[in-house]
Amino acid sequence: MQFKNANKKSISNRIINIAIIAVSIGITIIIIAISTGKGLQEKIKSKTVAFNGHISVMPFENNESQISVLPFEDDLNLRKIIKKNNAVNIINSVAFDGVILKKENDFEGGIFKGVDSNYNWKVIKEFLIEGNYPEINKKSISKEIILSKIMAKRLSLELGDNVDLYFQNSKNQKIPYKSRFKIVGLFNSGFPDIDNNLIYGDIDQIRRVNKWEKNKTGSYEIFIDNIYNSDKISKKIYNDLPSNLDSISISKKYKSTFQWIALFDFNILIILIIVIIVSVVNLSTAILILIFERSKMISLLKTMGLKNNKIKKIFLWSGLLIISRGLLIGNFFGLLFFFIQKKYALIKLDPETYFVEVAPVIISLSEILFTNILFIIVCTFLLWIPLNIILKISPSKSLRFR
Incomplete structure (x- = not known):
């Protein structure tokens, strides 16, 4: 009997550890994806702006030409x-x-x-x-x-x-x-x-x-304080210009390049969704194992009059503990990658494809906090599904699992 209990505990511990590892790997991947994706976006934008300005003012005839026609x-x-x-x-x-x-x-x-x-x-x-x-x-x-x-x-x-x-x-x-x-x-x-x-x-x-x-x-190269205001400022300038002159922002001038780097945000979102799904599956499995192991305790609590929601919260806290451990480990390794890449530039890229020789990394504290909070909220919300399924079992049926 003791061997069986020890074996069950060993299995549940392994499942919990797998869930913690899944969460930690997931948040590490997300931090890497955000830091490299944002880094590439900002580096490509800054290079484009450096050689062209945020806004160009020129005669309309020069818009479609690489040279100054008029x-x-x-x-x-x-x-x-x-x-x-x-x-x-x-x-x-x-x-x-x-x-x-x-x-x-x-x-x-x-x-x-x-x-x-x-x-x-x-x-x-x-x-x-x-x-x-x-x-x-x-x-x-x-x-x-x-x-x-x-x-x-x-x-x-x-x-x-x-x-x-x-x-x-x-x-x-x-x-x-x-x-x-x-x-x-x-x-x-x-x-x-x-x-x-x-x-x-x-x-x-x-x-x-x-x-x-x-x-x-031939033209004016105009530099402003923030690239994200270039479209708005370009329109304001255009409204004040003589009729023979046009104002075009860098995002319009290099439309295909900016559309391409905008896809990085979509890629990050897809990675975030996949990581959350994998993490939730592992967390759900861990919670289900814990619930099955403690079916006798659940039955006892129910017979004592404890409501389902309160029992769910007990296991939800167990899930949050797993998430917290995983996030702690994942954030450590994610930020470790960030600082190593920032200092030593270990990851190289093909400049013909990515316009940079080294993978740039940029991430803010707000992005890290937002990612962690979003991860916790989504995982917590989705954990209610397996909890609802198991907690519908009656006390008598729960005792049979033992």
Whole structure:
């Protein structure tokens, strides 16, 4: 008899331990999914914004083109109109033109991004890996450029080398305009579209090639305080702009990219649902085992007049104890992963697919608390189902289980 009781206790302990492990693994997976999913979202957004701004203002004709087809006047009054939105921090004047880079017999196509002497280089500071920024002033046209490490490698170029650029102006001139530039800096964004194309240089170079006046520009790059307000601020700016200019937010400009990273939230939700289902199944099994083992106690409590709801609460507390232990262990390992990945960057990613070389991790205390509370509430609610089934058994039937 003692052997049977010990054997039953051993089985129930194993089932409870399995339930605790299931909960701990589940919450660990959720923390990893949230931290990597949010990390990827924020990193991709920040990279996109760094090279494009939160909002672009340009003539409508430039919307569907990678180059600045039509210029507009870089007017102080226009800047004041845009600046009246308190969320606006930076306005960069830029222009784009298609170029071909040539070194001996090697060619490479690219997009020349012209910036002026007031350009705020801080926005791409974290991506500059070698050298410095081009020296641009109003007195003369700068012959310095920066380009990506990838583009330089393809043309066997290094920092300090000279390279010929061939410009094709917007009027489709037959003979491209050729100019020689010195490479003073190399950057690496991790974005193939940027690293394979973008070259930074003096906007006056584009003005000269396209015969623009000195006060003309291709577009404004506008940086605001919060990317999540970009759509709203873009609409406000658009309402105040002259009829020939459009305002487009970064989420609209790179719609497919933002739609893709929005799917990360859906993936996290699916993982959360699967983890909760698995955890509830294991918890329910553990609770059922406990109820069967204590069927004599349940019968005794019922005969003493204790209501079903109170008996259910006894086993519900047992379930909550299992959940709490699992959450404690799971949070520990989830946060351990977070700090290790944050410091040592052990998990690598394919930049061609994910636009980053290392899996970034971001998670807030509020997200951890919300996840834990949601987990407890959902699991507790679903545990009432097995409790209701078992507690319908009459005292006489419960005694037969012994």
